Every structure is written in structure tokens, then in C-alpha cells.
Amino acid sequence: MNLNSLSTLVCAAVMTLLLGEFLPMERTSGLFTPAAAQPADQPLTTAAPIQLPSNVVPEHYDIFVRPDAGSLRFDGSVRITVSVREPTSAIVLNAADLQLKRAVLRSSPEQLAAIALHPEQQTATLTFGQTIEPGTYEVAIDYEGRISENADGLFVAKYGSPEAPKRMLATQFEPVSARRFVPCWDEPARKATFSLSVAVPKGEVAVSNMPVEEIAELDGERHRVRFQRSPKMSSYLLFLGMGDLERLERTVGSTKLAVVARKGSASKGQFALDSAEQLLGYFNGYFGVPYPLPKLDMIAVPGGGGFSAMENWGAILYFENALLVDPALSPESARQRVFVVVAHEMAHQWFGNLVTMQWWDDLWLNEGFASWMENKATDRFHPEWMMWLQSESGRQRAMRQDAKRTTHPVIQPVIRGDQATQSFDEITYRKGQAVIRMLESYLGPEAFRRGIRSYMQRYPYQNAITDDLWAELEKAAGQPVKPIADDFTRQPGVPLISVQDVKAAGSQTTITLRQERFGVDDSARDLLVWRTPVSAAAIGVGMLPAAQVIAGPSPSFISVPGALPIKINVGQTAYYRSHYPQEAFLALAERFSLLLPADQLGLLYDSWALGEAGLTPLTDYLALIRKAPPDADSAVWRQIIETLMSIDRLYARQAEQTTFRAFARTTLAPLLAQVGWDTRPKEPDIRAILREDLLNALGQFGEPAVMAEARRRFDAFVADPKSLPAAIRLPTLRVAALSADPVLYGTMHELATKAADPLEKDQLFGALALAEDPALARRTLEIALSNEPSRATGLRMIMRVATGNPDLAWQFALEHLDALNARLDALQRYDFVPSLAAQSTTPHRLGELRRFIDENVPAEFRQSAERLYADLNFRLEVKTERLPQITQWLAAQGIVPQAAQVPRQ
Structure with missing residues (x-):
């Protein structure tokens, strides 16, 4: 799963939200230690995982479902071949939000089960009248379920115009929502094979993990589509999608690759399909095990959720903005994001699907490795993108989270499967990625690759634990790996x-x-020792x-x-963080231009982090960025932009913000003068992304020339949409929206409501949400909960309002808590609302957030919310104790604001 979730989106820096990459805030706690936090050198829990009994295990599922998108219900039946290992009179399996109508054990004679549902445990117990002896049996169950409007279980994605509404059905089961689709053993170690059949309205297309085996007439309105039997796999990897779809496909070796999208949009998947062809050959070679399924579909679904893609084996689900590239709408950053997400999900076809973690505490074996491989593969085919440099910000997000009491080890104990939603965070993904990169560098790429190949060849179609991987790496490298690896994965910090x-x-x-x-x-x-x-x-x-x-x-x-x-x-x-004596730091700063870009980034990030923590003067960072040459790598300038925008947030509602913005404009405007608004011939791709960042930042800082030019280009766009190139479409819309008056706001709103293409609609509504005028921001919040944008877009709009008006967004959320909760999926449920408060710079918001968490978030799901509380707590500490250093430094530098600039709130 590629995490672009609203659980990671929480407390994002303004720049990152403007770019559409939702990142967690870089602040953490210092004023108060949450009651729920535990000492870092203690495990989060010592209790054993709560799992289904092992006396009965599944071997094969034969499933038939009949969805009714109109009523948001479906009927289902399943025949499960089970292996009974010990005598028993009851079978326990998972079921959530399902009504089990009838269950029969196919034995001699057949036994009708008494059915008991346990909603709290998300299980069902089938009790039979006599003991079932060890052996192989078939259990047949008839049931009903509901179709969700959120990306959880079997869900509906709505698109099109109000006059011509469209619907697409898809499934999302990670970590434990297969039980919302079929009664099953919904645990990663309970692998089985699957045969899936579905009643499909005539004229629609259905897709699943395997190719279609048979299409038969079902009734006058529907076909019965049956898919081939899957390989042995975990239940969370099962997939079903159906709707008015079309395919863009090609055969690569023995594998059929395809993009499957709503009719009329598959051509926008051309870049993704080309990328998948490159990546398939690379992964086949790197892992030493060929991709084992006959096809690999990439399904584009309108809308969004708490993630951007899900690695279902042979049928990867992507939300459209993570897969489709529209030449008229998509900037360079979108194209690069598509390649990275495709690389991540395809890597999962081996790491996660072919070899799966034993239990959710080893989730990082899936996500950390896919995150590492996304960069390694991208760097292989697009070295000009400097992906390791670009992704450094992700590693830094993990380090900021890891610098607090509320962090957790990479390998995190998970008691119940539904609690695994708390593990989809920066520690699992980005620290996991960083640890893998460190070990590869330590062992050497070839030895490391031999170990990975050995791991894949030893555990195909099986489950593994972290120590299994270390064992294969040690054998391949001929040196100890586990001691170093354990220090970085089994303890926090x-x-x-x-x-x-x-x-x-x-x-x-x-x-x-x-x-x-x-x-x-x-x-x-x-x-602690590492x-x-x-x-x-x-x-x-x-x-x-x-x-x-x-x-x-x-x-x-x-x-x-x-x-x-x-x-x-x-x-x-x-x-690790690097700390130098002041004299040594100043010597490095003087030679900043001689450092390689990666080392420039390291010095910048460490300087800022140490300054925030009070270990060095915070102003060391500002002095350091003055050493950055104009021709520094784009990733270096993007780091500077990111940090300047974070500082700007700290100055919200303070008179000193005008002075700081003058400094920020002085720092960045000369660079924009070099980069320019328009793409130049033979320009590096990474320069196009820097342009997006610069325009977004200078718009936020109130640069008059940028704001005026954005308004001019927006007016031209309204008259002629083709006048605005895709490369600067998003920053132009966003900068224009920042200072929108009611007239401009109304024009953009009208464009958003009339847009038929989901990608275009999402862009326009997303830009609309950046209007900083409080009255317009309040209007945006009301629109976000209407039926105008998709549910996922509406949530992103609320989050974006919170970047400029966090207290307004927080109060709105409290007033509309039930409506918000109804729109949140499992990955968003307990931290979306806290994330709004966590962006505030108002001290009394801390107490309100504490009360909200205590009253609304169950203790077993409180980890992410506590981290958000710590984020806010530390931001307030930095604002109170460190920000005056910057104010004094600006005064000493003689920085004066332009009289015309007024802080926008």
C-alpha cells in the first residue's frame, strides 16, 4: 500500500499540502508528555496477538457475489474448503458488517450450523450438532453485506456530473476488511486460494486478481463472470472491481500488463503502462523470481481514501491521481509521482504478496522494502530525477516522529488485526526504508541483493518474519547483520x-x-545504544x-x-543525526558549495532539527541557507522552501510575519527569476518541480509579482482553458486562490462544479480550499461536506483549509463531527479530526485536543492521536522558545517588510 493517507497527511507543512504531498508536521512534544505514552525502552505491549483458533484453517474459497450499487448492498455465498486439524464442534472465522443467513458443513450427513456473530471481535462462530473429526471439509455460507461509500471493504466510487452520474465498485481490504466482503480467516498467515465469481450488469467490465475464466448468462440484465483460481495468498490481497471500464494493455514476456480505467480515460494510463513494462523486467531480474501471475492489471479508481494505492496481487488498485497522467492537467511532479507509486506497488508483488509477513507487527517487511525499492527502481530508470535526494524529506519526517516519546519501534507489537491501522505511518514506511538503505550500503549492493534473492526463493507463497530476512542476508554477506538491524528495528529513536x-x-x-x-x-x-x-x-x-x-x-x-x-x-x-562543534559547523558552512547535494541536504536538515531541539542556535540554519549557491541542486532549494514555509506557519497571527516573509521573498525571488514561469527547452525535469515549489511558496509569502501574474494567467485561463500549460496549472490555480476575493472564488467554484473529469474537478476544488479569507474558508468547509466534491476531495479540502485557518477548521469539525466520521475510512478514523487542531499555533488548543482525544479516541487506537498531540505541543514550544531567535536575527540582518504586505490569516 502506498501511504498518501490522511493519517500521514496530518499536520502537514503548508508547502507540502500545496503540492498535494501530504506530510506530517516536523514538530513534537516538549511541554507535556501524554498520559498514554510509554517509556521508549519498553515495548508497547507484552500481550500475545489475538488471533483465530488454529484448529481449523482455510485451503480454498469459492465466492459468488451479487452487488447492487443502487441500494449499497450485496448478496454473497461462499464455499470454503477447510482443513480440520483437531476434533471440534465449532468453527470460528472473521466477519464484520455481514449478516450470515445460513451455514452448512458439507459432511455425511450435512450439518446445519448455529450462527453467533460477535461484532466487537469481528468474528462469527459456527456451532455444529456433533464433533467434526480431523480431515478436509467444505463449509457453505450464504450472507449479505453492505457497500461502503468510503474506501473500505467493497466500496462505491462516484464520478461524472449531477446530470450524468456514474459509479464504479472496487475493494480495499488491508489490513482487515476482507471480512467485510466474505466470511474468512482474515489474517495474513492464513493463506488460501480463491475462486471469485460476480454478477455483472451487462455492458460493464469486472476485474479481479486473475484473468476471466468464463462469462455466462445469468439473467436478462447480468452476466456471471468467473475468474481463474488464484495462487495461495492472504485474504487482504483479494480484489474485485467493476464498472463502465476500458483497458489499455500489452503483453510483456508471459505477462499481460494493463491499465483499467473508466471509459474514455484509459489513454491517460500510457505513462504508467510504459513504466510498468520497464519495472517488470527490472524486478524479475532483481528478485531472481519471475512475476508468477499471468497478468498484472492497474485499476484507476476515481476519488480517494486514506491511501493512494493498494497492491492486490495481479490487480493493483490506484486512485486516479496516482496512476493517470493527463497532458492537459498533470504537471511534472504528478508524472514522477505516478512512476514512484507504480514502482512501490509492483515491488509489493514480491515483497508482501509472494512472501508475506507472518503478522502485522512485521508490516514493515512489506512497506519498508517497497518504499526502499520504489527509490532504487526509480533511480535505475530516471537518475535525472535524483530520487534519493527528493525522498530525503520522507526520511526526515520519520526522524522527526522518531525524536519523540510517542514514537514506536519499526517492529511494533500488534494485538488485534484492526489495530494494525496504527502501523501505517512514517516509522513503518520511511524509517523502514532508511534502515534497508543503510544495511545495503553497509553490506554492499551485490551481497545485499544475493540475500534478497535467497529470501524470495526460500519463502515463496509463504509467510516470514523479520529474522528470516536477516538470516538470508547474513548467509549471503558472510557477516553479522542482525545485531545492527535489531538495534534500528526493535527499539525506537x-x-x-x-x-x-x-x-x-x-x-x-x-x-x-x-x-x-x-x-x-x-x-x-x-x-539506548545503536x-x-x-x-x-x-x-x-x-x-x-x-x-x-x-x-x-x-x-x-x-x-x-x-x-x-x-x-x-x-x-x-x-x-542518525549529526552534531558538530560550532567551529566545525562554521567550517562546513563556509565550504557548503563544495559538498555533494546529499551532504548539503544532511547539513541543512540536521541544523534545523538541532536548532528546534535547542542543541544549537536555530539561526544557524538561516545563516547556512545564505551559503546555498543559486545553482544548488533543486532538492536543496526544495528543502529550503519547505523549512521557510514551516517557519512562516509559526509566525501566524504575529506582526513579525511580515518581516519574515520579506526575508523569504528576498531569498527565493532571485531563484524564480532564473527559473521563470515557463518551461524552457531541454530543461531538467527536476527544474519543473522546483518551479512549482517556488510559485507556491512565493504566493504564500505574498510576492506581489507572483500574485499578480497568477491572477493574470488565471483570468486568461477562464477565457481560454488551453492558455494555461499543465506544467504550471496547479501552482497558478493555487496562488490565485490564496488571495481570492468573492468574485474570483465564485468563478473557481463554478469551474469546479462544472468540471466533468474527476482529475480536473479535484484540482479545482483543491485550489479553492486554499483561499485564506476566513469567510471564504468557512464557505469552503461547507462545500467540502456537500455532494459537490467527492468524499475524499472534501476531506482534503478541510485539511487544506486547516493549513491557513486551523482554528476555523477545528471548530467546524467539532460542529460536524458525525458527518465527518461518516466519511472516514479505517486509516483515517481516529486521527483526521485531531490533525486539524494539531496545525494550530494557539496555546489553548492543546487542552482542547487533549480532551477530544480522551473523550473520542479509544485507548487501543490512540497512538496516532497522541503523536498529533505531541506535534502540537512541540510546535508551541518552538514558537515560544525558539522563534524569538529568528526575530532577533532578522532584525540584526536589517530585514524590513514591504509596507504593502499584510499577513493573511
């Missing part, structure tokens, strides 16, 4: 590697290092790094070839 002393002698420099925990709250006092691969190198062309594993607070020494200054964590391949 970020190591802080501090340079304590530097001594130069001839052609060698010896540095003294010390390790402790980096934390922004009392977690910094935890005595065996950490540390690299160090002198600045200069051709200077080779020295490397060794260090651990603990005792001094460690590394002898480095060359003279001062010395940079540690060369290439940013290891997971």
Missing part, C-alpha cells in the same frame, strides 16, 4: 552522533565521536570516506584521510 574533538596530523585527521539519543523531549535522556555504521570524509574531490561501526556513549575514534573540515554520514545513507 534516532541516534545522535556528536563530533567531540578533531585533531589534524599530517595527511590524517582523527575525530572523536560520541553516541546518544536525539530527542526533543525527555526521550533524549534514554540510555550499533551504527558511521562514515566520515574530508571535503574535497576524490576524498575517500572512512567507516566503522560505533555504539554507545564511550568515545570512538575514526582516522580520516585528509584535512579539515570533516563531514560525517557521507551521502546521508545512515539513519
Whole structure:
């Protein structure tokens, strides 16, 4: 699953929300430790997982469903071949939101079951009149279920205009929603084969994991479509989709690849299909195990949910903005995002589908590896995109989360399957990705690849645990892996590697290092030890790094070839924060332009994080960005933009914001003058994304020339939509909307309601939500809960309003709590509303958020909400204790605001 969820979207920095990449806030707690938080050196729980009895296990499901999209109901029947391992008179399996009408054990004689549903446990118990002896049997169940309007279980996606409404059905079962579609053993280790049949209205197309086996007349209005038997797989990977669909396909080797989309839009999947063809060959070679299914469909679904894509085996679900590229609508950032998401989901076909984690505590085996492979594969085919540099912001999000008491280990105990929704976060995805990259760098790419191949070849169609992977890597590399890996996956936190002393002698420099925990709250006092691969190198062309594993607070020494200054964590391949004495930091800052882009990024991110935590002056970061040359890599400038916009949020409702915005404009406007508004011949793709960022940021900072030009281009767009190129369509709409008056707002709203294409409608409604005028923001919130935008777009609109008007969005959410909750899927349910408050800079909001969590979020689902509370708490601390440093620095630099600029709230 590719996580673009509203549970990750929470508390996103303004820039990231403007770009449509919803990222968590970089702040955490310092003023207050939530009552629910536990010491970082203790496991979250020691209780054993609650799982179904193992005395009966499934072997095969034969399912038939008859959906009725109009009534949002479906009828179903399933024949389950089970293996009874021990004598029993009862069979327990999972069922949620299903009505089981009849259950029969096909034995001699047949036994009719007494059915007992247990909604709290999401299980059903079938009790029989006599003991069932060990052996193989068939259980036949007739049942009914409901079709959801959220992306959970079998759900409906609505699109089209009010005059010509359309519907598409699809399923989303991860982590535990297969039980909403069919009574089953809904646990990853209970693998079985599946045969699926569905009643499909004539004229519609159905798609599932396997190719169609047979189409037969069912009645005057429907066909019965039966799909081929699947390989052995976990229940959460089962898929069904149906609607007015078309295919764009080709055969690659023995595999048929296809994009399946609503009629009239499949051609927009051409880039995704071309990308999938490249990736299929690459993954077949890398994993050493060919893709095992006869086809791989990529299904584009209108709307959205708490995720952007789901890796169902042979039938990957994508929401349209993660798969389709429209030349008239999609900027370069959208094209790159499509490639990355396709790479992520295709990697899952091996890591997750072919070999699956045993239980949800090892979810990172799926998601951390797919996240790592998405970058590795993208870098293979598009090195010009500098994906490892671009993705550094993701690793930093994980490190910010990991620097608090409310973090958790990568391998996180999960008691009940439904609690696994709490594990779909930056630690699982991005810290997992970072740990894998660190281990690959430590072992070497070839040894690491041999270990991965051995793992795939040993556990196909099976379940595995993390230690199984470490064992294969150790055998392949011939050296210990588990001790280092365990330190970074079984305990929480970020190591802080501090340079304590530097001594130069001839052609060698010896540095003294010390390790402790980096934390922004009392977690910094935890005595944790990580065996950490540390690299160090002198600045200069051709200077080779020295490397060794260090651990603990005792001094460690590394002898480095060359003279001062010395940079540690060369290439940013290891997971730790770097801290230098002030003199050493200033020496690196003076040579900033000589550093490789990855090391420039590392210095910037570490400088800001250490400043926020109070370990160094926060203004070191501002002095450092003044050393960034105009021709620095785009990823470096994007980091600077991201941080400037985060600072701007801290100044909300303060007079000093005008001064800071003047500094931000002075920093960025010269760069925009070089980049320009319009694409230039032979321009690097990454430059197009930098242009998007610059326009969004300078619009937010109130740059008069940018705001005027955006308004001019928007007016031209209204007169002639073809006048606005796709490359700058989104930033133009967004900047125009930021300072919208009622007339412009009304024009954009009318365009949004009339748009027939879901991608275009989503863009326009999304831009509308950025209007900062409180009266217009309130109007946006009301529109978001209407039937005008899709449910998913409406939620994104509310979140975007919260970036400029967080207190307004919070109050609106409290007033409409029932309506909001009805629109949230399992990945959003308990943290969407807290995420609105967590973007505030109002101190009393902290107490309100505390009360909301205590009263509305069950204790067992409170982990994400507590993290949001910590985010808000720490943001307020940074605002109170650190922001004055920036105000004083700006005054010392002689920065004065332009009189015409007034902070917009």
C-alpha cells in the first residue's frame, strides 16, 4: 500500500499540502508528555496477538457475489474448503458488517450450523450438532453485506456530473476488511486460494486478481463472470472491481500488463503502462523470481481514501491521481509521482504478496522494502530525477516522529488485526526504508541483493518474519547483520552522533565521536545504544570516506584521510543525526558549495532539527541557507522552501510575519527569476518541480509579482482553458486562490462544479480550499461536506483549509463531527479530526485536543492521536522558545517588510 493517507497527511507543512504531498508536521512534544505514552525502552505491549483458533484453517474459497450499487448492498455465498486439524464442534472465522443467513458443513450427513456473530471481535462462530473429526471439509455460507461509500471493504466510487452520474465498485481490504466482503480467516498467515465469481450488469467490465475464466448468462440484465483460481495468498490481497471500464494493455514476456480505467480515460494510463513494462523486467531480474501471475492489471479508481494505492496481487488498485497522467492537467511532479507509486506497488508483488509477513507487527517487511525499492527502481530508470535526494524529506519526517516519546519501534507489537491501522505511518514506511538503505550500503549492493534473492526463493507463497530476512542476508554477506538491524528495528529513536574533538596530523585527521539519543523531549535522556555504521570524509574531490561501526556513549575514534573540515554520514545513507562543534559547523558552512547535494541536504536538515531541539542556535540554519549557491541542486532549494514555509506557519497571527516573509521573498525571488514561469527547452525535469515549489511558496509569502501574474494567467485561463500549460496549472490555480476575493472564488467554484473529469474537478476544488479569507474558508468547509466534491476531495479540502485557518477548521469539525466520521475510512478514523487542531499555533488548543482525544479516541487506537498531540505541543514550544531567535536575527540582518504586505490569516 502506498501511504498518501490522511493519517500521514496530518499536520502537514503548508508547502507540502500545496503540492498535494501530504506530510506530517516536523514538530513534537516538549511541554507535556501524554498520559498514554510509554517509556521508549519498553515495548508497547507484552500481550500475545489475538488471533483465530488454529484448529481449523482455510485451503480454498469459492465466492459468488451479487452487488447492487443502487441500494449499497450485496448478496454473497461462499464455499470454503477447510482443513480440520483437531476434533471440534465449532468453527470460528472473521466477519464484520455481514449478516450470515445460513451455514452448512458439507459432511455425511450435512450439518446445519448455529450462527453467533460477535461484532466487537469481528468474528462469527459456527456451532455444529456433533464433533467434526480431523480431515478436509467444505463449509457453505450464504450472507449479505453492505457497500461502503468510503474506501473500505467493497466500496462505491462516484464520478461524472449531477446530470450524468456514474459509479464504479472496487475493494480495499488491508489490513482487515476482507471480512467485510466474505466470511474468512482474515489474517495474513492464513493463506488460501480463491475462486471469485460476480454478477455483472451487462455492458460493464469486472476485474479481479486473475484473468476471466468464463462469462455466462445469468439473467436478462447480468452476466456471471468467473475468474481463474488464484495462487495461495492472504485474504487482504483479494480484489474485485467493476464498472463502465476500458483497458489499455500489452503483453510483456508471459505477462499481460494493463491499465483499467473508466471509459474514455484509459489513454491517460500510457505513462504508467510504459513504466510498468520497464519495472517488470527490472524486478524479475532483481528478485531472481519471475512475476508468477499471468497478468498484472492497474485499476484507476476515481476519488480517494486514506491511501493512494493498494497492491492486490495481479490487480493493483490506484486512485486516479496516482496512476493517470493527463497532458492537459498533470504537471511534472504528478508524472514522477505516478512512476514512484507504480514502482512501490509492483515491488509489493514480491515483497508482501509472494512472501508475506507472518503478522502485522512485521508490516514493515512489506512497506519498508517497497518504499526502499520504489527509490532504487526509480533511480535505475530516471537518475535525472535524483530520487534519493527528493525522498530525503520522507526520511526526515520519520526522524522527526522518531525524536519523540510517542514514537514506536519499526517492529511494533500488534494485538488485534484492526489495530494494525496504527502501523501505517512514517516509522513503518520511511524509517523502514532508511534502515534497508543503510544495511545495503553497509553490506554492499551485490551481497545485499544475493540475500534478497535467497529470501524470495526460500519463502515463496509463504509467510516470514523479520529474522528470516536477516538470516538470508547474513548467509549471503558472510557477516553479522542482525545485531545492527535489531538495534534500528526493535527499539525506537534516532541516534545522535556528536563530533567531540578533531585533531589534524599530517595527511590524517582523527575525530572523536560520541553516541546518544536525539530527542526533543525527555526521550533524549534514554540510555539506548545503536550499533551504527558511521562514515566520515574530508571535503574535497576524490576524498575517500572512512567507516566503522560505533555504539554507545564511550568515545570512538575514526582516522580520516585528509584535512579539515570533516563531514560525517557521507551521502546521508545512515539513519542518525549529526552534531558538530560550532567551529566545525562554521567550517562546513563556509565550504557548503563544495559538498555533494546529499551532504548539503544532511547539513541543512540536521541544523534545523538541532536548532528546534535547542542543541544549537536555530539561526544557524538561516545563516547556512545564505551559503546555498543559486545553482544548488533543486532538492536543496526544495528543502529550503519547505523549512521557510514551516517557519512562516509559526509566525501566524504575529506582526513579525511580515518581516519574515520579506526575508523569504528576498531569498527565493532571485531563484524564480532564473527559473521563470515557463518551461524552457531541454530543461531538467527536476527544474519543473522546483518551479512549482517556488510559485507556491512565493504566493504564500505574498510576492506581489507572483500574485499578480497568477491572477493574470488565471483570468486568461477562464477565457481560454488551453492558455494555461499543465506544467504550471496547479501552482497558478493555487496562488490565485490564496488571495481570492468573492468574485474570483465564485468563478473557481463554478469551474469546479462544472468540471466533468474527476482529475480536473479535484484540482479545482483543491485550489479553492486554499483561499485564506476566513469567510471564504468557512464557505469552503461547507462545500467540502456537500455532494459537490467527492468524499475524499472534501476531506482534503478541510485539511487544506486547516493549513491557513486551523482554528476555523477545528471548530467546524467539532460542529460536524458525525458527518465527518461518516466519511472516514479505517486509516483515517481516529486521527483526521485531531490533525486539524494539531496545525494550530494557539496555546489553548492543546487542552482542547487533549480532551477530544480522551473523550473520542479509544485507548487501543490512540497512538496516532497522541503523536498529533505531541506535534502540537512541540510546535508551541518552538514558537515560544525558539522563534524569538529568528526575530532577533532578522532584525540584526536589517530585514524590513514591504509596507504593502499584510499577513493573511
